[in-house]
Amino acid sequence: MPSSKPFIFNSYSQRKIALKFSYSGWSYNGLAAQSVPTPLPTVEQTLWDALSKGRLVDASKSFDSAGWSRCGRTDKGVSSAGQVVALWVRSAYTPYNAPHAPHAIEAFKQPTAARPPSLSKAQHASIDSADESERDSVRERVYKEAHEAQIFKESQPQTHELNYIQILNSLLPPSIRILGWAPVHPAFDARFDCLRRHYKYYVDPAASPQGPGLDVGRMNTALQRLKGTHDFRNFCKVDASKQIKNFHRxxxxxxxxxxxxxxxxxxxxxxxxxLYHQVRCMMAVLFLVGCGKEEVSVVDDLMRVELDPEHPHLPTVIGKPIYDMAHDLPLCLYDCVYDDSKVVWRSAPCGSESE
Incomplete structure (x- = not known):
């Protein structure tokens, strides 16, 4: 029996896409893949393993080699209903049938290696049955015919891309679901091209961290004071390794x-x-306001990190007060929003480039 055809990833075209997906945070050790073992798998490593198994990325390479970028890093226990990553993946299109303008694939890489032609059983048999003196010439002829047939096949019109959603969802656990994909430009970055991030935090007033009987009205009044551009250094966990100097968000x-x-x-x-843990820190302060342990004005106090020249009598809060962050499980990265003219999500099983 002939040996199975080797899969050479670089012999296939690639394109850059964004993937939108959801996941249950309590099943994972956070979103980002780690260089050291973790008690639970990470979302990214699980997604990468599925991409590798589906031969959509080169399993022998790293995240960086695929141009990987993520929108919002979530910690252990935090879920998402609309996380986004971007990367280069294998494409069904070839250099011979890739669509041209106005529907050309914006981020398209041609193969960098030759793809071995596929031989039929009859072609293998013709080589094996040839006289030894003629076997080399027969092999050359058969491979030439197979190569020409392969080019002809790859030149035929291709109307649909690989079914990325179906391929990945068939390989991923139920706790991670691919919701859609979108063609993006070569320089697209899931983090820096994101316009807005929408977080949701679910609260049970009858069973809050500060006890029952939360005053949701007080919490909402305090919440409104967070709107706008402020210095949120007292509403985050400072990571010394990142050396962040700008805390305005x-x-x-x-x-x-x-x-x-x-x-x-x-x-x-x-x-x-x-900022790092900003939502959970803000929620912790809102819980303190809702249970009556802090006044609504504490929000303004914590954002006043420099002397207010118009109200010099008001105190400044230079060092972050000690308080426990809100729990991770009720937090969800609900959506990552991009420019609709640049990122058009596709959720159908397949999509034509002209759609």
Whole structure:
């Protein structure tokens, strides 16, 4: 029997895409892949393993080799309903049938290695049955015919891309689901091209970390004071290794809504970017306000890290007060928002480049 055809990843074309997906945070040791063993798998490593098994990336290479970027890093226990990563993946298109303008693939890489032609059983048999004196010439002729047939096949019109959603969801555990994919430009970065990130934090007023009887109205009043551009150094966990000097971030919108079917309240926070543990720290302060242990004005106090020249009598809070962060499990990265003209999500099984 002939040996199985080797899979040479670099003999296939690649394109850059963004993937939108959801995951249950409690099943994983956070989003980001780690260089050391972790008690639980990470979301990224699980996704990479599925990409490798589906031969969509080169399993022998690293995340960096695929141009990997992520939108928002989530910690252990935190879930997402709309996380986004971007990377180069194998494409069904070839240099011979890739679409041209106006539907050309913006980020398209041609193969860098030759793909061995596929031989049929009859072709293998013709080589094996040839006289020894003629076997080399027969082999050369058969491989030439196979190569020409392969080029002809690759030149035929290709109307649909690989079914990325189906391939990955068939290989991923149920706790991670691919929701859609989008063609992106070569320089696209899932983190830096994101316009807004929308977080949701679910609250049960009858069973909060500070005890029952949360005043959701007080929490919402305090929440509104977080909107706008502020210095949030007292609402985050400072990571000395990252050497962050700018703690200013912008909260575009914030509100609390009631989830009727779940008997819960949902705190919504929409911002351009967030500091390390910023949402959980803000929620911790909101819980203190909601249970009456702090006044609503504590939010303004914590954001006043420099002397206010218009109100010099007001105190500044230079060192972050000690308080426990809110729990990770109720937190969800709900959505990552991009420019609709640059990122068009596809959720259908397959998609034509002209769609």
């Amino acid at each position: 912008t909260i575009h919108d914030a509100w609390i809504e009631r989830e009727e079917n779940l008997n819960l309240h949902c705190v919504n926070l929409v911002g351009s970017a967030f």
